[in-house]
Amino acid sequence: MPRDPISRLESARDDLDAGRPDRAYAALSGGFPSSLTGEKRFLRAEALRAQGFFRRAQADYRAALKALGPEDLDLTSLAFLGLARCARSLGATREARQAMSRARASVRKGDADLLETLALEDALIDRAEGRYARSLLRLAPLLRSSRRRRDWSAVGFILWAMGGARRFAGDLRGSHRDFQESLRAFRRAQDLEGQTYALFGLGGVARVRGFFVEARAAYAAAGRLLGSGPDLFGRAYAHCGLANVLRQLGLWNEAERRYHRSYALYARLDDRVDLAYVDWGLGQVHLRRGELAAAERRLRAALAAFAAGGEARGEVLCLQSLAQVVHALGRAAEGEKLFGAAVRRARGAGLHAHLEIFT
Incomplete structure (x- = not known):
């Protein structure tokens, strides 16, 4: 592992991009000059969030924001966005909205890509608050934009978000279709992390529709993709989802073992x-x-x-x-x-x- 600070930051970024947040976190250990502390804490927060450590990630995002200067507008926006994502994941949607306001206020003028990312997070917060129709309304233009760009990972993610909104709004058939299309898009992008979460969505809606064979296969496939990797949240979710199916099938001892894992x-x-x-x-x-x-x-x-x-x-x-x-x-x-x-x-x-x- 490189020891100079700049190389360690670059290594951490590469590991995050490659889906290795545990290695990214390890690369950020040790001292850094004060001029790099803000970026170090931001990348640590990203690594923690990717593994499901949302509360710990929040502490690092806040530390990053204290260390970042007025010239670091891009990282400042992304740190507030990270705070919003963690808060949403923890069910604290009011806190998420506050962080989103700060993120939007610090966006550089003309940064259309980041503004679209923020619009997507707004839709996800709507969904978390149970505002399903509003969430779907906001997601629709983002889906069209992603399809025009042929950004299949983005298409897969937005369809995944739409599938969740439709499921909880009661449109189970529409939700099922969205998750199937999401999985196809992620496969087209060769996005393994995306495929995992599309399979989670597919397993969930198949289960509540009574399609237990499909649900069991989806959760098992997601578990295989995750293996013993660093996504602890995903691994926990896979075990719980599969346990739910096993319980519905009357396999209570197997379900209980999965729940405990x-x-x-x-x-x-x-x-x-x-x-x-x-x-x-x-x-x-x-x-x-x-x-x-x-x-x-x-x-x-x-x-x-x-x-x-x-x-x-x-x-x-x-x-x-x-x-x-x-x-x-x-x-x-x-x-x-x-x-x-x-x-x-x-x-x-x-x-x-x-x-x-x-x-």
Whole structure:
């Protein structure tokens, strides 16, 4: 590994571009002159975010912004964008909006590419807030622009984003189509990371439509692409998604093992909302086995985490599952209240999670 600071920065950039964020992070160890501290901390943040360490990445983005000067407008914009992406991933959409305002204020005049990137992030924040129609409206011109440029990775990413918005808006068939087209675009671009996330989307929508063979194959393929690589978030997601399918197939012991593998990875990332989804899945396993006390404990833990993170879909799923558990335990009145709360929460957030039977 090169030891002079300039070469280490270049090495880190190359590793990030090549999908090796762990190596990029390693290249940035050791001292750097103060004039390079801002870029070093920015690249460290990018490396951490690429692995799923969103909270740690936020600290480095903030440190980068403190070190960057007025002449570093490009990096300043990108650091605020990185902060927004981390905040969105953590469910803090208000914080994401604030970071986006700062990012937009620091864009160099005439930087059309960065402005388009910011427009894409705005659409993703809309989606995270449950504003699915608005998100799709914003994504449509970006998709047309990417297709005109024949930028197949961008096409794949935008279709992936559209697929997620359509899924949660209830357009499952349209979502399925988007994810299939996204996967084709990423394959055309030979973008392995993109293919992984398109497969996640495809597995998710296939599962909720009851297409378990397709869903299982998609999650397994994503897991193979990730292997034991540095994308801890992706690996955790692959295990959890596959566990969900195995649970639906009645393979509860296999599902439980996958959930625990997912839990261990999410715990390393301190990803509390996704840990809650694993808790919910384990609660479902306990419920199907008739282990009602264990199911209630898992589901209440998940519900508390979802509520703290403002994760409406998770709250709906937990409230509905808890209603079933407490009813089975003989607490019908409590079950009715929980079920009613689930429906109100779903409708208030514009979701249809209370109708999903194959989730």
